[in-house]
Amino acid sequence: MTNLITRRATLLGIAGSGLMLSGCExxxxxxxxxGMLESAEHLSRGGQRLVLTSSRPLAREYQRSDITRxxxxxxxxxxxxxxxQRLMMTEFNDWQLxxxxxxxxxxxxxxxQLKALPSRTQITRHDCVEGWSAIGQWKGVxxxxxxxxxxxxxxxxxxxFHCADDLENSPDxxxxxxxxxxxxxxxxxxxIMAYEMNGQTLPVPHGAPLxxxxxxxxxxxxxxxxxxxxAVDNFSGLGLGRGGFWEDRGYEWYAGI
Amino acid sequence: xxxxxxxxGESTPARRTRGGREPIYRHPLFIRLSHWLTxxxxxxxxxxxxxxxxxHASLYWGNTGNEGDPAIFSIYAEEQLEGPPxxxxxxxxxxxxxxxxxxVFTDTDGFLSGRAFPWWVTLPSSxxxxxxxxxxxxxxWLFVLNGLLYLIYGFVARHxxxxxxxTRAEFRRxxxxxxxxxxxxxxxxxEAKHYNVLQKVTYILVxxxxxxxxxxxxxxxxxGMNSAVPLLPELFGGRQSARTVHFISASLIVIFVIIHIAxxxxxxxxxxxxxxxxxxxxxxxxxIDPNRSNR
Numbered sequence: 001m002t003n004l005i006t007r008r009a010t011l012l013g014i015a016g017s018g019l020m021l022s023g024c025e026x027x028x029x030x031x032x033x034x035g036m037l038e039s040a041e042h043l044s045r046g047g048q049r050l051v052l053t054s055s056r057p058l059a060r061e062y063q064r065s066d067i068t069r070x071x072x073x074x075x076x077x078x079x080x081x082x083x084x085q086r087l088m089m090t091e092f093n094d095w096q097l098x099x100x101x102x103x104x105x106x107x108x109x110x111x112x113q114l115k116a117l118p119s120r121t122q123i124t125r126h127d128c129v130e131g132w133s134a135i136g137q138w139k140g141v142x143x144x145x146x147x148x149x150x151x152x153x154x155x156x157x158x159x160x161f162h163c164a165d166d167l168e169n170s171p172d173x174x175x176x177x178x179x180x181x182x183x184x185x186x187x188x189x190x191x192i193m194a195y196e197m198n199g200q201t202l203p204v205p206h207g208a209p210l211x212x213x214x215x216x217x218x219x220x221x222x223x224x225x226x227x228x229x230x231a232v233d234n235f236s237g238l239g240l241g242r243g244g245f246w247e248d249r250g251y252e253w254y255a256g257i
Numbered sequence: 258x259x260x261x262x263x264x265x266g267e268s269t270p271a272r273r274t275r276g277g278r279e280p281i282y283r284h285p286l287f288i289r290l291s292h293w294l295t296x297x298x299x300x301x302x303x304x305x306x307x308x309x310x311x312x313h314a315s316l317y318w319g320n321t322g323n324e325g326d327p328a329i330f331s332i333y334a335e336e337q338l339e340g341p342p343x344x345x346x347x348x349x350x351x352x353x354x355x356x357x358x359x360x361v362f363t364d365t366d367g368f369l370s371g372r373a374f375p376w377w378v379t380l381p382s383s384x385x386x387x388x389x390x391x392x393x394x395x396x397x398w399l400f401v402l403n404g405l406l407y408l409i410y411g412f413v414a415r416h417x418x419x420x421x422x423x424t425r426a427e428f429r430r431x432x433x434x435x436x437x438x439x440x441x442x443x444x445x446x447x448e449a450k451h452y453n454v455l456q457k458v459t460y461i462l463v464x465x466x467x468x469x470x471x472x473x474x475x476x477x478x479x480x481g482m483n484s485a486v487p488l489l490p491e492l493f494g495g496r497q498s499a500r501t502v503h504f505i506s507a508s509l510i511v512i513f514v515i516i517h518i519a520x521x522x523x524x525x526x527x528x529x530x531x532x533x534x535x536x537x538x539x540x541x542x543x544x545i546d547p548n549r550s551n552r
Contacts, residue, residue: 024301024380028388040395051485059484062320072323125320125496127480129386131313132323133496216484250387256481257394 038252045254049184052216052256058190059215062123067198068134071126073205076165076177079225084164092209097146097193101160101230104151111195111209117141120192128219129251138213140194144187146229152183156231159186160238161212164225167245179223180235180243180253181214190215193226218255220246278539281450283532288416291407292533298400299510301392302471304380306507307373308389314373316504320495329501334361334371341369401472411464420452421461427454441523446543459513467509474503 027033079085087095092111100106121139147159160180168175185191192213195202202208207224214221221244235241240248247253284292315328322328331347332355344360346353357363364370365382376382380392411417434455437444444453452460476482477489477499493499521529532538 024304024392025382028381034391037391037395040391040398043398044394048479048481048485052481057484057487059480060487066320068321068323070323070325125480125483127478127496129312129390131309131500132315133321134323135321216481218480246387250385250391252390252394257476257479 041252041254044252044257048254048256053184056188059124062125062135064123064137066135067123067137071134071136071198071206072128072132073203074128074130074219076167076224077205079165080169081164081166081176084225087164088204088208095209095227097210097226098228099146099150099230100228101232102153102156103147103231104153105149107150109146114141114193114210115195117145120189121196122190122192122213122215124190124213124215126219126222129246129255137196137198138192138194139196139199140192140210140213142189143191143193143212143229144189146193147186147231150231152231155233156183157233158182158231158235158243160230160232160235160243161223161226162228162230163223164227174239175245177223177225177245178239179212179221179245180232180238181212181217181221185214185216188214188216216256220244220251221255277542279542280537280539282536283538284536285414286536287410287414288407289533289536291403291410294399294403295407298396298403299514301380301396302400303507303511304378305389305392305396308379308381308384309386309393310504311373311379311384312386312389316501317497318494318501319497320490322497330504332359332373342371344371397472397475404468404472408464421457421464423454423457423461427457430454443524443541445541449538449540463510463513467506467513470506471503471510474499474506478503 028037079088095111097109097114098106099108118141119139120142121137123135123137125133125135127133143159158180159182160178163177163179165177166173166175167177170176181191190213193210194207194213195210197203197206202211207226210226211224212222212226232238235243239245242248243253244251314332315322315324316330317326317328328347329349331345333345333347334342335345336342341356342361343354344356344358344362346355346359355361358375359373361369361371362375365376370376372379372384379389381388411421431454434453437453438455443449473489474493476486477493478496483490483496490496490499493502528539
């Protein structure tokens, strides 16, 4: 009897899971269904913003002894674009960070100019959407300092980071990495444009010469090889209009979970 | 439940089905709806969870963990100089060849694939972390809201206090109940009108320990929640430990579901299914009818 039961249960289980799988895949083709699934992102963002904005809590900062020895560089580790290759050869001497879009003073910063601004150093945990974590020390300019110098126009709602890396090596630049965050995260004290990692000049695999750190979100938000910062009021003119390279490829814009 | 049973039982004592079974109204509508919604949520959360796990098929202890760090659990493919790759399941220092099921398996296109969990248990069936996450978080919200309503109902309608809380006397019978379970003995008469003590203890563990653990460990992996409640991941010894405990809790739920379904077959699949669909359960009479086999 036991045999029969387990056999029957196993068969039913397999048939059930098979049916369910094909059912799920069919359902997910229905227009509007993906939209329904995506609605959970608004709940997650709304819920987290409720607890995160009221007190602006900081992400945990760790000790020097906690730093991960072998911090994995993910995504692009050596941008292939001609422009970046040229900048890299000249050790980023004529690299400039451009700030434009919905700002009163569009401006440019050289690396020495950025390094002359007040800096923040933090040892934080980096969580990749894939599931792994690593701890690193980052030093850079708070993004708020840069934005206050360039003075945001009142209609600015998001800050976009345009990068030098093309993860798909696309001929027309359609695969160029970009990311965006809202003003809550942009003005968070731990949101910095980092030029140092673990006490050394930011290495190329980790986004030299400048990368974003948004400590309360997942790794894909933290754009590397940042070339230009743009203030916008919506994402319609960017990529596929979802606010980032991975967002255009199906990932959530709000990556706090 | 017992109040309803008493009402219906006493007012219509003559109501018996063929074979002398006494129908009782066992599961109210809310519990039935909540049960099936939980079934849907757990199935989808499990399969989309395995999809998410496949994006990094190793578990660690502590705050950090990545390739090269000692993993306490890992599923991976190992390329061979000659012949097809081998799928390995590594638990601690032990390694098991799981080729064909875990690590290396035949994919939907007929070719070998090197993912951890095979296509027939992940949602979606192909490697797609973004879509897996969307399924996971939507049904996580549904699961949490359904769970909250269930908990409120359970306490307010006194379902927990009346039907699930074991009494001292019941605990004294624990040994005999375990023996009955091992013998696949079906409950009859008065005994079949309420949950047995083993069932009660299991339900308490699942409802109040394992399922909440899923949610808390899930939130402990969120960088946003981590900065809002820094204690969250530390409860488990770090973010990667929380991810490991999330996986262990999910495994415990799978074990519970397997036993739960097996028990449904032991107790009578038609009767049990009817009670969770219509609410009505037929209680087998106390005395064994010699004309009917006990199977």
